[in-house]
Amino acid sequence: QFLTVDESSPAIETDKPIEVYSRGMPSLLQLSEKFGLNIESAWMLYRPIYRSSPSSNSGLESVVWAMLPQGCWKDITPSLVENFYGYGLYDVFYPESTYQSEIERLKVTQDRLEKEKAIGEASRP
DSSP, X not given: OTTOOOTTSOOOTTOOHHHHHHHHSOOHHHHHHTSOOOHHHHHHHHHHHHHHOGGGGTTHHHHHHHHXXXXXXXXXXXXXXXXXXXXXXXXXXXXXXXXXXXXXXXXXXXXXXXXXXXHHHHTOO
């Protein structure tokens, strides 16, 4: 039953792949409770559905609430969990040139400090 398309609702040739995927995918809560997947795995499978239709995710907060132990909610919110798992690693972008220039700046600073330290040690009797 898991990841199978319901034969009673035949696929239409104009269906987008995500629509076909959605029909065969259990809900996020079912992935967790019925199939015993941990939250990371459940979100990995559910993420394409979540990302394809942001407007249909309005009731997801209560699902997220049910997926984690109640003790964690004093430190985090369901919307934080939803945002964290709603994105994949491929969504993370960093400006490489900015990081490279900062690394170079830090190396120059390190070299300067090491030279100053060596001069200070050499000038001691």
